[in-house]
Amino acid sequence: MLNKFQEALDRRRETGILRTLKPESKGIDFYSNDYLGMSGNEEFQLQLLEMIQKNPKLLSGSSGSRLISGNSSIVTEVENYIAKQHQYPDSLLFYSGYNANLALFSTLPDRHDTIIVDEQIHRSVHDACRMSHAKKIKFRHNNPEHLENILKKQTGPCYIAIESLYSMDGDFAPIQEIAALSKKYNAALIVDEAHAFGVFGYGMIEKYQLQNDVFAAVITYGKALGTHGAAILCHETVKSYLVNFASPFIYTTAAQDFLWQSIKTGYQFLKQNPELSEKLHQNIKIFRDQHIDTPSSAVSPIQAVLIPDNHQLKALQQALSEKVFSTYAVYSPTVKAGTERLRICIHSFNTEEEIIELSTIIKKFT
Ligand SMILES: Cc1ncc(COP(=O)(O)O)c(C=O)c1O
Structure with missing residues (x-):
């Protein structure tokens, strides 16, 4: 067994794509998903600390699955709060x-159904599809015509899976067009808002008021909110179905109440501090004004710089790291071969000087 594993690792090492766990970087952050700087925001940290001081029990383990001893009035109250904020029934x-996507796509579609996914959908959806008995079909990235061609040929129930803002290209889904198609073909549209939440208000569903057209949404809290966790927004019946049939929900110990309560505090903090997202958007504009070639949207906090030559990409990342810039080079198989890229994440806390210096180095390699 070990030999087999070692051979696979050696192959990765030879092609320069071996993954290893590195110590925490002390560099200037252009790679984390902490778009609004919430994970290092001292005022937010103090609010969380105060919350614990008032009720230290929040930190204790939940003692069981939510279906046994792990359900609390806090988690229920926070779920109601979140549903109300996003104007969803529950x-x-x-x-x-990851677990939210695993639960959704492994549970809702059954063996007679088809899950039609954007080819760039997050890995968690693919893994969920492997757990499900439904058929999976990919449509070309952000291509509603291709999606419609696939929908036309289906005879049974269909689910469509997209992200509102894609994590690798930093481009938006044509969400209104896809919502219209899902309506036309009576398919259930599921939207992952992981990278849009907090950066664009509550996300693109809220922006375009698509709550009635999007069957379920995934909101994650480990990125712009700077905490952890995720919520599925859905109808009460879908929630009850998941509570009854979703293994990733049922067979695991519930998180501590601290997590749920910090998510609610995070929502309130964002509302009280709109300048965080304003600053982020100013910084995105500064980056875009440097005219670096990118397929990413002009307003996205994720900016991809395509460098399909692995050696060139490595050299660029090295040059950046020598100037203490932490960036993320993405190689295949995380992205398709030939689309390897430097993934830049812009934050509210990056300075203009940092953004310009980073851009100057990138330009020397592109
Ligand atoms: C689009 C998308 N969905 C889901 C996830 C998983 O979220 P989490 O990190 O909370 O497990 C991620 C994070 O990598 C993501 O980018």
Whole structure:
């Protein structure tokens, strides 16, 4: 067994794509999903600390699955709060977005159904599809015509899976067009708002008021909110179905109440501090004004710089890291071969000087 594993690792090492766990970077952050700087925001940290001081029990383990001893009045209250905020009938909390997607797509579609996914959908959806008995079909990235061609050929119930803002290209889904198609073909549209939540208000569903057209949404809290966890926004019946049939929800110990309560505090903090997202958007504009070639949207906090040559990409990341910039180079198989890229994440806390210096180095390699 070990030999087999070692051979696979050696192959990765030879092609320069071996993954290893590195110590926490002390560099200037252009790679985390902490778009609004919430995970290092001292005022937010103090609010969380105060919350614990008032009720230290929040930190204790939940003692069981939510269906046994792990359900609390706090988690129920926070779910109601979240549903109301997003104008959905109900919500169901998970301790990660990965688990929320796993629960949704492994549980709702059954063996007679088809899950039609954007080819760039997050890995958690693919993994969920493997757990499900439904058929999976990919449509070309952000291509509603291709999606419609696939929909036309289906005879049974269909689910459509998209992200509102894609995490690798930093481009938006044509969400209104896809919502119209899902309506036309009576398919259930599921939207992952992991990277849009907090950066664009509550996300693109709220922006375009698509609550009635989007069957379920996933909101994650480990990115712009700077905490952890995720919520599925859905109808009460869908929530009850998940509570009854979703293994990733049922067979696990519930998170501590601290997590749920910090998510609610995070929502309130965002409302009270709109300048965080304003500053982020100013910084995105500064980056875009440097005219670096990118497929990403002009307003996205994720900016991809495509460098399909692995050696060139490595050299660029190295040059950046020498100037203490932490960036993320993405190689295949995380992205398709030939689309390897430097993934830049812009934050509210990056300075203009940092953004300009980073851009100057990138330009030397592109
Ligand atoms: C689009 C998308 N969905 C879901 C997830 C998973 O969320 P979490 O990190 O909370 O497990 C991620 C994070 O990598 C993501 O980018």
